Amino acid sequence: MAIKFSKTFLLRKLHQLTGIVPLGLFYFVHLYTNSTALNGPRIFNEHVEDIHNMAYLLFIEIFGIFLPLLFHSIYGLLISGEARHNVLSYGYSRNWFYLFQRITGIFLFVFLLFHILNFRFGLIPGLNMTPVAGNADQAYRIVAGEFQIWWVLLIYFLGVIATGWHLAYGFFLFAVDWGIVIGEKAQRILLQASLGLAVLLSVAGINAAMAFVRPCGLLPQVLCEAPRVTAPATRHV
Amino acid sequence: MNPGNAKHEKKRLENPPAKFKLRIQRRQNEGAEVYWETFELPYRRNLNVISALMEIRKDPVTADGKTTTPPVWDMSCLEQVCGICTMVIDGKVRQSCSALIDDLLIDSGSDTVTLQPMSKFPNVRDLKVDRSRMFDHLKQVNAWIELDGSYNLGPGPQLSNDTAQERYAYSRCMTCGCCLEACPQYHEDNYIGPQAIAQARLMNMHPVGKMEMEDRLNGLLGEDGITNCGNAQNCIQVCPMSIPLTRAIYDTNRDITINALFGWLKK
Secondary structure, X not given: OOOOOOHHHHHHHHHHXXXXXXXXXHXXXXXXXXXXXXXXXXXXXXXXXXXXXXXXXXXXXXXHHHHHHHHHHHHHHHHHHHOOOOOOOOOOHHHHHHHHHHHHHHHHHHHHHHHHHHHHHOOOOOOOOOOOOOOHHHHHHHHHHHOOOHHHHHHHHHHHHHHHHHHHHHHHHHHHHOOOOXXXXXXXXXXXXXXXXXXXXXXXXXXXXXXXXXXXXOOOHHHHOOOOOOOOOOOOO | OOHHHHHHOOOOOOOOOOEXXXXXXXXXXOOOOOEEEEEEEEOOOOOEHHHHHHHHHHOOEOOXXXXXOOOOOOOOOOXXXXXXXXXXXXXXXXXXXXXXXXXXXXXXXXXXXXXXXXXOOOEEEOOEEOOHHHHHHHHHOOOOOOOOOOOOOOOOOOOOXXXXXXXXHHHOOOOOOHHHHHOOOOOOOOOOOHHHHHHHHHHHOOOOHHHHHHHHHHHOXXXXXXXXXXXXXXXXXXXXXXXXXXXXXXXXXXXXHHHHHOHHHHO
16 A cells, blocks of 8 residues: 555645744844844844845745745644643643744744834834845844834844744754654753753844844953954945 | 552541542533532542542432432443543543542642543543544554464564563553543544554554554544644653553654655655
C-alpha cells in the first residue's frame, strides 16, 4: 500500500516548515539589521539601504516574507482554534507552553499587522505616515520618532518578547514534530536550549528597540563607539 | 510498604471529619440536561470513590433529603488494570477504584469530592461514557499483526531486550481514555490521540508487524492524524500505566518523516 497524505498533514508540515524557513531565518536577519542601530543612525540607515538595494528584493519580499507569513499566521489561527485549553486542571509546564505558543501566535498576528502598516507602509492614522520602504535615509528618524510614544514602545517590547518565545519554542516543536529529537532526555536538553534562546532573542530585541531611544540601547556607550570613518562617506545622501 | 513506590504512598487524614460530601454531575441519558447532586456520607477509613458510590447506591438520598435515582458508573477489576471506572475526579481524570477519599480530601483541603464523567466521550448516563471510538481508532491504525497465511510462517524473529521492554510498556495500555481526556487537541474527530498512536508503534516495532507499517502510517496521516498533536504532553503525565506515550508519538513522527514525507526520495 502506498502512502497517502491528507490535506491536513501537508498543511501542518508546511506550517511547521514556514515557521522555521523562511520566517525564522528572516527574523534573525531583521533583528541583526535593527541591532545595527546600536552603532548610530547612519550605520542603521546604511543597512536599510543595503536591503533596499538587494537583488530580487520584490520577489524575496513577496515569496520569502509576505506569503509565508500570511499562510503561517492564518493557518496558525485555525490551529489555535482547535485547542481546548485545560491548564487549570492539568498545570504541567509543557501544557502551559502549549498555551503560550497559541497566545503569542494570536498576539503576533495583531502585532505584525500593526508593525507592517506602521513602518513598512506608514498607514496607521495618527502615527507615522512615511513608509520606511523607499525612504532608507529617514529610517532611523521614523522609528525613533515612533518610539517617543510610550505605548508604541511598549507594544514593540511585547512584540519582540512574543516573537522570541514563539520562534525559540517553535524550533523545539519543529525538532519533535519532524522526529528529529525523540528521547525524553534529549528533549529536556533541547527545551532548555530553546528557553535560553527565547530569553536571548527577547533581550536582543528589547536592546535593539532601545537603540532608537538612547544611543547604544541598554548597553554602556563605550561598547558602541561608532567605527572611525577613514574615507568620507560617499554612499549616503 | 514498598519504599520505591513512594509516589503512591497512602496519605491519612489526621483528624478525619465525621462526614464528607460527594458532588456528582448527572444526566438521565445521552443528550439530556446535565444537573448536579450532592450526597453526604459518614467518613470511614480506606474508602475509595467506588466504595463511596456503592454506599450512595444503598440509599440514594441527596444531602437536601431528596430521594433520587442511584448514580450510574462503570466498574470491573477494582485494581486499576481494566480502566473502565475512569472518570474526572476533582477536575483530574483517573480511575475511581484507586482514588482514595483520604488522598482527595487532603489534596483539595475541603470536605467535598467532585465527580464528573469524562468530557471527551459520549456521556451515556451519569458517570458512564461510551468509549467505543477508541476501538475505532485501533481499527483505523491496523493495530494488529497479520499472521494468517496459506502456510506455517514458523516462529518470529527474536527481539532485542530493549525493544521487548519498550513494547511491553506500550502493551500495558488498558484503553481507559485518560490520555484523550487530558489532551487539549483531542475532541470529537479532531485528532486520533496518543492511545492509538502508541498501539500503532507497538505493532510497528514488531519484526513481523513492521511489514505492514505503511498501512498503520496511512491510518495516522489522515485529517485527524498525528500532525494534530500539539505537544502539550499531558498524556504522559496522566497515563495511569506510565506508558511512554510521547515517545511513541515522536518515534512515529520519525517513521513518517523518513518513510512518508521523504519516501519519494527512495523511489
